[in-house]
Amino acid sequence: xxxVDDILxxxxxxxxxxxxxxxxxxxxxxxSGPKRFSELHSSIPSLSKRMLNExxxxxxxxxVVVRHVTNDRPVRIEYLLTKKGYExxxxxxxxxxxxxxxxx
Amino acid sequence: xxxVDDILxxxxxxxxxxxxxxxxxxxxxxxSGPKRFSELHSSIPSLSKRMLNExxxxxxxxxVVVRHVTNDRPVRIEYLLTKKGYExxxxxxxxxxxxxxxxx
DNA sequence: TACATTAGGTTACTTTATGTAACCAATAGT
DNA sequence: ACTATTGGTTACATAAAGTAACCTAATGTA
Numbered sequence: 571x572x573x574v575d576d577i578l579x580x581x582x583x584x585x586x587x588x589x590x591x592x593x594x595x596x597x598x599x600x601x602s603g604p605k606r607f608s609e610l611h612s613s614i615p616s617l618s619k620r621m622l623n624e625x626x627x628x629x630x631x632x633x634v635v636v637r638h639v640t641n642d643r644p645v646r647i648e649y650l651l652t653k654k655g656y657e658x659x660x661x662x663x664x665x666x667x668x669x670x671x672x673x674x
Numbered sequence: 675x676x677x678v679d680d681i682l683x684x685x686x687x688x689x690x691x692x693x694x695x696x697x698x699x700x701x702x703x704x705x706s707g708p709k710r711f712s713e714l715h716s717s718i719p720s721l722s723k724r725m726l727n728e729x730x731x732x733x734x735x736x737x738v739v740v741r742h743v744t745n746d747r748p749v750r751i752e753y754l755l756t757k758k759g760y761e762x763x764x765x766x767x768x769x770x771x772x773x774x775x776x777x778x
Numbered sequence: 779t780a781c782a783t784t785a786g787g788t789t790a791c792t793t794t795a796t797g798t799a800a801c802c803a804a805t806a807g808t
Numbered sequence: 809a810c811t812a813t814t815g816g817t818t819a820c821a822t823a824a825a826g827t828a829a830c831c832t833a834a835t836g837t838a
Contacts, residue, residue: 577774613682618827646785658772
């Protein structure tokens with residue numbers, strides 16, 4: 571088992587998450603605290619409900635977020651980062667620093 | 675001009691680069707030094723020549739990489755990170771740390 | 779009673795992005 | 809003349825994302 575190849579594989583799998591449209595932004599927004607479906611939707615206006623829903627299902631599957639249903643009516647859904655997700659969010663922070671420095 | 679919205683926009687634009695299939699891996703591989711077209715291709719076997727070529731054109735356009743043609747025959751093309759690209763690569767490093775910790 | 783609203787979706791359909799494999803141009807080696 | 813090499817390009821197939829209308833359950837309003 572080649573250590574270098576193993577790392578490359580893991581990095582590759584991680585970029586399959588981060589390198590998927592919308593995921594970076596979703597995690598970035600969730601770093602400011604739990605958000606409801608509609609809050610995520612309005613925070614990223616160009617992200618459609620269809621894609622938001624699909625991405626959240628995938629991120630839940632990856633154990634990056636947790637979906638929490640309240641008893642309110644109409645139903646309210648809160649999405650929050652897991653520890654894994656929070657640490658991924660932390661790992662994305664330098665990207666936002668880079669963005670501020672380099673994007674005109 | 676809302677400062678928060680401005681940052682969100684810049685982060686959004688950055689995730690349009692990083693959150694595009696293959697770009698993270700390409701930049702990650704280039705962090706170990708300049709690479710020829712064929713070296714990038716063999717470092718990331720599942721990335722086709724077509725997509726590699728397309729991504730490199732885009733990254734050059736974004737001024738993340740520079741394309742350097744040597745006088746050798748057959749022609750050799752070297753891709754290297756610009757300062758902007760190198761700093762983006764640095765910003766991606768925590769992601770590889772996260773990968774090692776969290777990907778099984 | 780009937781109708782509208784709200785949250786969080788889902789469905790059907792269109793458009794765009796990516797994958798696959800064959801092909802090409804220039805040069806060098808046999 | 810034939811073959812290999814590098815860094816592509818082309819045509820075509822499949823997968824992913826965008827769009828807009830619709831749905832469900834409950835509650836509020838006329």
